[in-house]
Amino acid sequence: MMGGTFDPIHHGHLVAASEVAALFHLDEVVFVPTGQPWQKSHKTVSPAEDRYLMTVIATASNPQFSVSRIDIDRAGPTYTIDTLRDLRALNPDTDLFFITGADALSQIMPGWRNAEELFSLAHFIGVTRPGHDLSDDGLPKGGVSLVEVPALAISSSDCRERVAHGDPVWYLVPDGVVRYIDKRQLYRGQ
Numbered sequence: 001m002m003g004g005t006f007d008p009i010h011h012g013h014l015v016a017a018s019e020v021a022a023l024f025h026l027d028e029v030v031f032v033p034t035g036q037p038w039q040k041s042h043k044t045v046s047p048a049e050d051r052y053l054m055t056v057i058a059t060a061s062n063p064q065f066s067v068s069r070i071d072i073d074r075a076g077p078t079y080t081i082d083t084l085r086d087l088r089a090l091n092p093d094t095d096l097f098f099i100t101g102a103d104a105l106s107q108i109m110p111g112w113r114n115a116e117e118l119f120s121l122a123h124f125i126g127v128t129r130p131g132h133d134l135s136d137d138g139l140p141k142g143g144v145s146l147v148e149v150p151a152l153a154i155s156s157s158d159c160r161e162r163v164a165h166g167d168p169v170w171y172l173v174p175d176g177v178v179r180y181i182d183k184r185q186l187y188r189g190q
């Protein structure tokens with residue numbers, strides 16, 4: 001699974017998922033847009049339904065990719081432990097891999113509750129991101145793999161800023177997502 005705010009989903013997310021799927025011989029990658037993200041609750045995040053639909057649009061053409069509503073349909077803030085417990089309950093005989101940015105992993109790992117249970121539920125994979133050193137400092141041994149993916153200097157924040165300034169996001173996000181942002185007038189006047 002690949003968790004994220006996906007506000008909006010961009011080619012950095014998609015390349016990371018594709019690369020990890022190939023390296024770890026994953027059968028599929030389920031993108032899981034967060035509900036109200038607790039790390040970002042101070043910021044305004046687009047409606048979950050918009051983030052969900054953009055993620056569906058971006059992944060629709062890949063038979064290995066799908067999108068889950070488990071986090072956006074659960075009331076309250078999203079905690080990784082709930083996501084993994086729910087995925088485990090839905091897929092009792094499946095090996096779960098949790099894909100996220102290495103920066104996100106090392107930043108949030110100390111604040112994660114139930115670290116031991118987390119590692120019993122899934123193998124954690126931190127992917128590299130331009131501008132962030134790949135380092136396993138502070139990461140628990142054994143439960144986490146760090147993976148270098150082709151560098152794409154794209155972030156959702158930058159995409160939102162571009163739209164707000166009237167700059168193009170073509171080729172940073174999938175074509176359908178460009179159209180959806182325009183149709184729903186997302187990120188204007190931010």
Ligand code: ATP
Nearest residue numbers: 004005006012100101104128129152154155156157
């Ligand atoms: P924002 O700029 O709003 O923080 P984001 O681009 O980081 O958004 P998220 O939805 O927060 O997007 O990201 C989900 C995960 O994908 C995070 O763990 C993040 O580190 C990772 N990620 C985001 N962009 C890239 C990228 N270009 N390359 C590799 N990983 C990425």
Ligand code: MG
Nearest residue numbers: 101104155156
């Ligand atoms: Mg981020």
